[in-house]
Amino acid sequence: MQRARILRLIGLAGTAVLALAVPLAAATAGPADTLLPPAAPDASRTPGAPAAAGGPLTDLARPLLAGGRTTHCGPELTARPGITAQTCVLTEAGRTWARTFFRNATGEPLRAALTLLHPDGRSVQADCVVPADGTPGECETPDGPTVRGTRLPYGAVAEFSDPAGERLLLRSGGNWVPDGGSSGR
Template sequence: MARTTERCGPEVASPEGIEAQTCVLTAGRDRPDTWARTYYRNETGGELLAVLSLMGPYGRTVQTHCPIDADDEPAICETPREPSRGEHTAYMAVAEFSAPANISAPANSGNGRSGGSSGNGGNGGETEADGAEFEPLLLRSGSNAPAPAAR
């Protein structure tokens, strides 16, 4: 059985009540697979949308949209597993959590914020090409941990 390597960023939390930690995982010996996973807890009391992106060498990116239930139990969101291309350290994952501005779009419709710049704050919601609106970003979690401090 091949061992799974997991490289995670720091645990982060937002004032709104979202906690997350995002990781890059690799498993397999002869033909290893790599994928992204975010561990999260939603204590906001409302449904959210998450976009989880796995960025790899040679400009390869895999993105998954995950509906996040209004539940404060720990849960995960994962990208599909992809054949590894290059070293495990060449991969990075980012999860972005936002709340839908309009409830008319179903939470599991696969809509989510993708690409572009985002940050906390802003005026009003953002509009996707399909017309769904999303509130400003609530939390961004990445797989890169800060470098250890020199002693």
Template sequence: MQRTSGGHGASTPSRGGADPRRVRLVALVGVVAAALALPLAVASAGSVRDGRRTGPPGAARTDDRPPAPAPSGSPRLLGLGPATAARCGPELTSPEGVEAQTCVMTQGDRTWARTYYRNATGTGLRSLLSLMGPGGRTVQAHCAVGAEDDPEVCETPRERTAGAADAYTAVAEFANGSGADAPLLLRSGSNSPS
């Protein structure tokens, strides 16, 4: 025999057991909570690189700078192929407002130079990026530097690595004007002292 309370037709659990509807409701709430918490936990975990968080996968990085340098020797494999190693000089800024950081990049058997720059001068500039390797080998790239104040990247062509990756040096020069006597605003190197 069932008893009702308050005249609303609600039944009390039978003696010695829990109400099956309540058990199902609690289980359903637990499943929904777990389904909502799992993606949030994954998104907030992010990844750690060089002891600092880089944020959740796919999130925009606030420091759009080169990857952490790899130890000398052959590049690590990340399961998808050879990793890219970067050997970079410090970030430099000229009094006129040119910012740059220059790196030697190595991936597998390829090496190239890359410079990250920003032109806050308000005028277009001329830039020359050089990669110097063993045996006096040099590869150069001329980069058009617009007057916009946006972060940009310039790279030399990727060449087959000849010798050790640490035998390469990269230098980027930013000048105001197009002639050979144009004033040099900034020189940024991959091995510049910090």
């Protein structure tokens, strides 16, 4: 029991370090290949509607995107079997949702479950189809009203598994604290 607590603390400390290091590294490294599409306005997207998949892999996520949308992403992760993912919490016009960007080069279609965790304890989940063609794809949860005035974060977690959903291959996450919190933007 004590060992589990220590491992959880180490995991949380590692996540906090990554949350600080990734934006700093991105700011100093310049553009990099990433699963995120270019930081251009997505005029055709209404929050909660399916996102357009694909697009060139050109540019690292920016905290503030055109059109007033904010994007808070975790690190881009790659698992040995050939799956790469990056998961984000997005906000726009008082609405919040989660999106995961992925590329599956495993040779077989996979399953993914994307969950948006609200600061008030609620959650929203979307089941995602992850084709095996190796091209970039996206999946997102439905949107909901943004909870403000809390220091608790929104969280987003995408879990990629084998086609039967029996073996976890990759877990990717991101988070964001709404206005009134100590971090975010």
